[in-house]
Amino acid sequence: RIRTYSSRYVRMRTIFLAQPVDPDQLPKSVPDYESVGAAWASVEELSTLRLRGTEPLHWCTHVAQGGEVYPLSVLDDRGER
Numbered sequence: 009r010i011r012t013y014s015s016r017y018v019r020m021r022t023i024f025l026a027q028p029v030d031p032d033q034l035p036k037s038v039p040d041y042e043s044v045g046a047a048w049a050s051v052e053e054l055s056t057l058r059l060r061g062t063e064p065l066h067w068c069t070h071v072a073q074g075g076e077v078y079p080l081s082v083l084d085d086r087g088e089r
Contacts, residue, residue, distance in 0.1 A: 022083075023063075024080075025071060025077055035047055035048055051068045051069055051072045054068055
Protein backbone atom coordinates (compact mmCIF):
# COMPACT_ATOMS: atom_id res chain seq x y z
CA ARG A 9 0.00 0.00 0.00
CA ILE A 10 1.35 3.41 -0.94
CA ARG A 11 0.00 6.63 0.55
CA THR A 12 1.02 10.10 -0.54
CA TYR A 13 0.78 12.62 2.28
CA SER A 14 2.29 15.58 0.49
CA SER A 15 4.65 16.33 -2.35
CA ARG A 16 7.54 15.89 0.10
CA TYR A 17 7.22 12.22 1.03
CA VAL A 18 5.37 8.98 0.42
CA ARG A 19 4.79 6.22 2.94
CA MET A 20 4.99 2.65 1.71
CA ARG A 21 3.77 -0.12 3.95
CA THR A 22 5.26 -3.55 3.29
CA ILE A 23 3.72 -6.72 4.67
CA PHE A 24 5.93 -9.82 4.73
CA LEU A 25 4.45 -13.31 4.50
CA ALA A 26 6.45 -16.08 6.15
CA GLN A 27 6.07 -19.64 7.33
CA PRO A 28 7.72 -21.02 10.45
CA VAL A 29 10.74 -23.27 9.96
CA ASP A 30 9.37 -25.48 12.73
CA PRO A 31 5.54 -25.58 12.74
CA ASP A 32 5.64 -26.95 16.30
CA GLN A 33 7.59 -23.93 17.58
CA LEU A 34 5.63 -22.09 20.25
CA PRO A 35 5.12 -18.37 19.60
CA LYS A 36 6.58 -15.70 21.87
CA SER A 37 4.82 -15.81 25.23
CA VAL A 38 6.78 -13.32 27.35
CA PRO A 39 5.58 -9.69 27.07
CA ASP A 40 8.16 -7.02 26.27
CA TYR A 41 8.35 -3.45 24.98
CA GLU A 42 7.15 -4.42 21.49
CA SER A 43 4.23 -6.72 22.30
CA VAL A 44 2.30 -8.53 24.99
CA GLY A 45 3.03 -11.86 23.34
CA ALA A 46 2.09 -13.80 20.24
CA ALA A 47 -0.23 -16.60 19.20
CA TRP A 48 -0.98 -18.71 16.16
CA ALA A 49 -4.52 -17.90 15.02
CA SER A 50 -6.78 -18.75 12.10
CA VAL A 51 -8.36 -16.00 10.02
CA GLU A 52 -11.65 -16.72 11.80
CA GLU A 53 -9.99 -16.38 15.22
CA LEU A 54 -8.40 -13.03 14.31
CA SER A 55 -11.76 -11.25 14.46
CA THR A 56 -12.11 -12.29 18.12
CA LEU A 57 -8.68 -11.05 19.17
CA ARG A 58 -7.98 -7.59 20.53
CA LEU A 59 -5.54 -6.15 18.00
CA ARG A 60 -4.13 -2.65 17.57
CA GLY A 61 -5.65 -2.34 14.10
CA THR A 62 -7.62 -4.06 11.37
CA GLU A 63 -4.75 -4.63 8.93
CA PRO A 64 -3.80 -8.14 10.15
CA LEU A 65 -7.35 -9.35 9.49
CA HIS A 66 -7.40 -7.62 6.10
CA TRP A 67 -4.12 -9.11 4.89
CA CYS A 68 -4.67 -12.59 6.36
CA THR A 69 -8.07 -12.71 4.66
CA HIS A 70 -6.45 -11.56 1.41
CA VAL A 71 -3.91 -14.41 1.53
CA ALA A 72 -6.45 -17.03 2.68
CA GLN A 73 -8.70 -16.17 -0.26
CA GLY A 74 -5.86 -16.67 -2.72
CA GLY A 75 -4.94 -13.01 -3.09
CA GLU A 76 -1.77 -12.14 -4.94
CA VAL A 77 1.51 -12.37 -3.01
CA TYR A 78 4.77 -11.16 -4.55
CA PRO A 79 8.23 -12.67 -4.02
CA LEU A 80 10.91 -10.75 -2.11
CA SER A 81 12.78 -10.30 -5.37
CA VAL A 82 10.45 -7.40 -6.28
CA LEU A 83 12.31 -5.38 -3.64
CA ASP A 84 15.71 -6.08 -5.23
CA ASP A 85 17.09 -3.07 -7.11
CA ARG A 86 19.98 -5.04 -8.62
CA GLY A 87 17.85 -6.46 -11.42
CA GLU A 88 17.40 -5.24 -14.93
CA ARG A 89 15.70 -1.91 -15.44
